[in-house]
Each structure stands twice: as structure tokens, then as C-alpha cells.
Amino acid sequence: MTPRRVAVTGIGVVAPGGIGVPAFWDLLSDGRTATRGITLFDPEGLRSRIAAECDFDPRAHGLGPAVTERADRYIQFALVAADEAVSDCGIDLAAENPWRVAVSLGSAVGGTTRLEHDYVLVSAGGKRWDVDHRAAEPQLHLAFSPSTLASVVAERFGAQGPVQTVSTGCTSGLDAVGYAFHTIQDGRADICIAGASDSPISPITMACFDAIKATSPNNDDPAHASRPFDAHRDGFVMGEGAAVLVLEELEHARARGAHVYCEIGGYATFGNAYHMTGLTSEGLEMARAIDSTLDQARVDPTEIDYVNAHGSGTRQNDRHETAAVKRSLGAHAYDTPMSSIKSMVGHSLGAIGAIEVVACVLAMAHQVVPPTANYETPDPECDLDYVPRTARPRKLDNVLSVGSGFGGFQSAVLLTGTGGRTR
């Protein structure tokens, strides 16, 4: 039996530098950066005091107090991105069988920003272990439960099929899209609202990445601090945001005459079983994930037109994934543009994988490869074509997005153009 095919029919995004798909694509195609000094809290005393923040006013996007009281910032992002994606796909969800509509959303740190906020209240500023519950806010339990994300989004759209929140660190977004792909492929739903969201710009999350020196300390030049693949890269720049895709069984989309952006051709994830934060220099496990997606879609490595990199801008990550892509694509890797949008929108932990998949969908729609901003000085260990600073027109039929996450997760999603299947 041929597996059911899965189409992307709607996209939505909340990203630093502009809310919504048009603003997001403008930023990427212009090669502008949205990294700056942190304004969401006073970062005094931190090693890394910069981030890519969203200028986000929930009221401007139709979220009233009834929603914002219950939904933390990261869930608000997801709601706005989901509204855009559902509107974009043109489905009248009220007319669909709700038991065939699924939700699969990722988040690495979920409600930690609210958890930290209330922790300060109940602990008298970190003074007591036996915290005082009377100081807590009434909705705290919603921040405690990671499944609040998928639950709130499912309720908004009346989805009653399988609803899940995925949390695999920084591959959460890719994996949420991957699980959604499987959900439709296996016939457990016909439509899936898929994506990821995180709003991790808070003292505890910044401090924990400070502690392992993973974030860039380039506080004097935030606009140029995120430098994936550049010889002078010195860590990632924290970001925030959300992206949502509407995935739909291909025949279901065709039957209603929907615009199909592309198909999900394959998805795979493996563990590196090596280290919770460390990466090998060989990238064997990521290469295996890439190989698996190519096998699933029956796409030859030489048919890959663009690799959207994890490209966090840490020393080890960029070396690791350069090795992985060379292992999978062979000599063709040198002819394949590979860029990191984290240079522009920062690294929003679990959200970024979904934001990057949306960037890939847009790249295919526009037939333009987004650049790696700030890339100036080549690193001998990173010797591929990273599309320095300027977007590049290119025929894009098969596009790969890859990611690595704390815990050892190595994931890949392959997007194929509607005419891009070779067999």
C-alpha cells in the first residue's frame, strides 16, 4: 500500500523582526538581523545580554484578555501563528470532521517564563524553599503542564483528534512537524495543525545557557552577534517565536482545490547517545537522519537543492552539521547552498525548528535561498556554501531542514515540491 502523502497547505509565523509571514519573509530575503539588547527584563549581571525579541502586542492580533489571562506569551505566539496558518490554508474547520483534525506542537521549555515569574513571588525572591502558595497566580497550573500549548490551540480550532505536545529540546519544532507527518501518513487524522513555540527570554533560561557558555557574549554588537559558520562565531543568540503549518492529506487538499505549497517528503530522528549537550565532529547520527528522509521520499542526495541548517553559531554545532551534510550529500554538498536563519532571528530553542520549516516552505514558494547574515570569515572546518549575507534565487524542488537538540536529538525534515518527486 502506498503511504498517504502529506501536503503543506497553510503557514503562519511569529518571529523577531516582524509578525506574520510577509514581514518574516521580508526580513529573511533582505538578510536583516533582529538581534538586539534584551528589553524583556533587566539582563544586568548576565554574560549574554542580547536576544532576538518579538515586538508582540497580543491585542493587535485579536487576542483579548480572556485569552491572554490563560495563555502565556509562548501560547499567544502559537495562537497568532495558527490563526494565520489556518486562514492561509482556506479550510473551513467547522465543516470538517473534528475527530480527524489533529494538533502536534513543540516547545522546549514551555511555561518556564511564567513558572519563574511566580516562583519569585512565592519564594520571596529566592529566599525560601518552603514556598508560600498564597502568593501564586491562579493560572500557574497551566504553565506547569506542558500540554497546555497543544490543548489551548486545539480548543481554539475545535480539533478533537490526536492532540500532542512534543518536547525534544531544540529539535522540538522539527519533531512536532515530523510527528504530524506520521499522524496523517498513518491515517490517524486528515489535517494536523503542526508547529512549535517558545518564549525563553527570561533570567533562568538565559542564566542556564550562560552557565555552559553556549550563548554569545558579544553584547557590544548585538546586530552582528549571531554568526553561524563564521570563523569568529562565539555562541548562539537567544530568540523567541512560533511557527505553525497546516498539514493535510494530499488527496484531501486536492479534493477541495487547495493551494499546496509542497509536500513533507520524509522525516527522521536519531539520538547521538553521546552527550546531553556535546556533539561529535563526525555528525554520523544527523547524517543518518538525512539519509532516512531521502530514502523515504526516494530522492537522490544530488537532488537536494538547499539545506536549511541548524547553524546555531556555536563552535561545535556548525562543525558537526557541516560534517553530517557532507557525509550524506557527498560531493554534492559543495554545490548545495546551506544557510542558517538563526543569524537573523536567533535561536528560539524548540520553536526554531518549525520556524525554519516555514522558512523552507517560503524559500520554495519564492524560489529564493535565504542567506546567512553576518557570515564574513570562512572557518577551515566549515567549508560549504553558506550563502553569505545576500539571498540567492535558485530552483528549489527538494529542500532539507536539519536540527540538533540537547539530549542528543538529531532530526531532519525533507520538503519536496509538488512536481519534485523523482519516482
Added chain:
Amino acid sequence: MSAQRSGRTAVTGIGVVAPNGLRTDAYWKSVREGVSVLDRITRDGCGHLPLRVAGEVRGFDASAFIEETFLVQTDRFSHFAMAAAGAALDDAGLSGKAAGSPYSVGVVTAAGSGGGEFGQRELQKLWGQGSRYVGPYQSIAWFYAASTGQISIRGGFKGPCGVVASDEAGGLDAVAHAGRAVRRGTDVVVVGAAEAPLAPYSMVCQLGYPELSTAEDPAVAYRPFTSRARGFVPAEGGAVLVVEDADRARRRGTAIRATVAGHAATFTGASRWDRSREGLARAIQGALDEAGCAPEEIDVVFADALGTPEADRAEALALTDALGPHGTRVPVTAPKAGFGRAYCGGPLLDIAAAVLAMEHGQVPPTPGVFDICHDIDLVTTRARPAELRTALILSRGLMGSNAALVLRQGEQA
């Protein structure tokens, strides 16, 4: 990828860390005898909170199971998960490095509360002393993916690794996820969930759940399906399974303790227990369909048993909606009434109990429950002998998920 595959997912290993037993055999003994271990919460800094009763895992010495290099960088919830995973791998005869390719073994966990105790300690350092006092392990101990990552690293497992960060029903979803990974070609998946939600701040976070029982007396705090149902009590712990393709298990001569035959999940909204009736009934029907199982084949039901009147009524009615007249005749049980609901770990403990019940031919009782006010055959007081070939496990989550899983009896190697 093996040549011959049955497409059926076998359970070949079970590891348990529960309030009523730190090992699988001790757990089954308590479950079979209907022992209740619910008690006043004794953990440090919790005594003043209005949540009084829970199922605490007591006497658990993590260093007896896990190397200190792993212990320093992980929370209690991962200690439970690593200990249970180790026991499950032993049980499956797969301890030490797995034979064959490291890519042939994957890891999936469900997590609903994360590393709360570790996180609270680091938050206290940050806000009490300053950001420089936050240690390097906060970045890997607090988040929901910690247990999957550590089990993968500790065992050298490079297969598909995943985390369902979910409400309670995610425990069943994780097992189904593992089963699908096996059907896609992974030889073995270590799958489970364990939780440690009894640190002071984690408990404060749970106080907002309207379904939480804040009773003072352990004897009456959690009494599902009775007229005195007043909510649930939380618990620590969980269970981990080793699942693999049934043919592969036979080839390597391992006992198949049970097979995962069917699963389905639905969503009906947070705390909308009236609507969970239809959601749960549809999940049951979906799981039966996938298993190719008629309603009459179900020999025992492990209930979700949330313990509020509305939720209990919805579950009892869902059984009849999905199973017809058999829904009022099939033996139903809720061992968790004796030790509490361990969030995502709860359904895994139910699966473990269901496998053991089928192996021993006994439906364990629902501890502390006598006066049932719903039209179901709830097994109480003592275990009931019965030939059990097929078990149905139900779970609903506080955020609105419903799930059902069908298990079939195993076979000796």
C-alpha cells in the same frame, strides 16, 4: 532492519518504580493485595501546603541504580526513569550494550512535569544569590527531554528518540509512538514515563487543578467511582517497558509478556469531563478497531478513575457507549486508588499492572473503594481470579486528552 517482521509490538521487559513498590515484583504484590500507600506528604518544605496526601516513592536510593556522574546532573524524575529503564532492559535480557547496531534501539518517554525539584533549587540560587550561581546542569535537568536523553546516553541507544510532553494520556500515546517506531523498522524501543511532582514549588503549581483532592485524611482522599469521590491525589514514580517486534522477540528466545494491539487518542478540552464521555468512547472504539478486537473480547479494564463525580460518570458511560452491554459486565479496576496518579507515569503503571494481571490470571482490586455509585463491575477488596487474554487501559489528562490502549496476553518463549 530485520527481514521478517510480524508488525506486532511485543512487550518484553518491564521496570517499575512506584510508591507501592520499588521493583516490579514488589509493585505487583501490593497491587494484587490492594494495599494503599497513600499518606501525608513528608518531603522537605511541603508540610505547610494545602495539598496533604499523595503517593510518595519512599526508600528509593538512586545511587543503588545509577552512577553518580548521572545522578549529579539529573532530577529525581530522571532517576526514576533511568532506574526503571535499567530494570526493564534487565527483564528483557538486553542489559549492557544492546547487540547489533546502536541505531536499532530507540527511546521514548512521556513527561508532564519535568525536573521540578532540580529546577526549584537552581531558581533559588539565581534569585537568592545571582545568575553566576546557576550550575551547568540546569540546562539539561529541568527540561522535559532529560530522561529520554539520559537513557539514550546511558545505554548507547541511537535509534529514534522522542518525548511526548503531555498530560496523563501521553503515557499511553508514548507507548503507541514506540509501537509505530517498531513498525517503521526499529528493532527495540525503551518506552516509559516517570514523574516526580512532589517538590514544594511543583506542588504549588498543581494547586490550581480543580480536580485535585486536598483532603487531609489518606483514607478518603482518593475514592474514584464512589459517591464520596472528591478528586485525585498525585503520585511519584512510573514505569518503563521494552517493546520490540514480536517475531524478533521470538527469534531471540525472549518471553513475550504481552503485545500492544491497538491505540487511539482524542481530545475534548481541559476539564470538560462531560465531553470526555464521547472522547473516551471514540478512543476505545479506535483502539479496538486497530486491534481487530470485538468489545466482548475485553476481559478487564484498567480505568482512568480520575475521582471526581462528573469524570467518573463520563468514564462509566463511555464504557457502555463503546462496549455495549459488555461495558457493565467486564471487570473494571483502578489499582492507582492505592497509590495515586503519577501523571504521565500513571498509564505506564497501569500497563505494567495489566501485563502482570494477565500473567497471573487475577484482576487486582481497587483499594479503599467499596460503595460504587456507577453501573460498572468495579473489582474491590480482593483480587478476582479470571482468565485474562485482553486488557483495555484508559487514560484522560487534565488538559483534555483521552486515550485507550488494548493489550493482548503474551506467550512464553
Added chain:
Amino acid sequence: MSNTELTVQELSALMKKAAGVTVDPQDLTARVDTPFAEFGVDSLGLLGIVGELENRHGRALPTDAERCKTPRDFLDLVNGALTTGG
């Protein structure tokens, strides 16, 4: 204790606290050129040791500290930094 030298005994205690690695101080003295990795101290463990020392002494250590491969390299670097004042 802001200007005292880091001793092998203290390093041994820090390895236990920050990385969960138990090495007897005498054994550590004898194996002072053995890579940290062979003791089971990984990059995060060494970062934890560095953080602990920085907080104790109220000053930053050189950025190379967490890249030291062996206890001897680490002791030399840390003690060089701590005893030179600035």
C-alpha cells in the same frame, strides 16, 4: 580564601561535587596528567568546577580554564591566575 592556591585535595572534592566523580586525592596526585575525560569529568563537569571556583574567589578565571585537558593543566592555570592577583 581569595588568594589561596587550589590544592589537589580541593580539586578532588570539586570533582565529586560538580561532576559526581570520586577520586582519592592521593590517586589524583599520582594521575595528575591523566585527562579529565578518563576520570569521567566532561565539559559540563569542568564548567561546574570553574563556576564554583569563580564564585568562591569572587573573580573570573581565564576562559581557557574549562578547556584544560588534565588536572595538572587545570591546577597550573588556575593557580597562576589566582596568585597573580589581577
